[in-house]
Amino acid sequence: MNAMEPKNAKPTLADLRGRALNVAGLVDYQAGAVVSRTLIRKGAGTVTVFSFDAGQGLSEHTAPCDALAMVLEGEAEIRIAGTPHRVKAGEMLIMPAGKPHALQAVRRFKMALVMIRS
16 A cells, blocks of 8 residues: 555555455445455456345355355354354355355354355
8 A cells, every 4th residue: 555545445456465464354344235355266266255244144046166164253154055054253164066055144244255166
């Protein structure tokens, strides 16, 4: 960042390379919403950071590849094929390819989602 940027400005994607960063700080909470920020998007996969306000979530869906959800703050309920899993800050859960899954914020939470396609 330079002197002309606001102190609370988020680093651009180009600024992320080669720096140690607080991952949870890369996305802010927004009242009543889910916010996402894709950090890496390549043919082989993606890395995305999400914030979920309390009660917010993602409806049931499937993915063609395994998805690794790492909870950074707060607590979520992640359902995989109908089975609920409570996942808290510092924990992770792998959602298997082809299995329906959904996420719901037990209280507001942030997560990093890693999807590797090949």
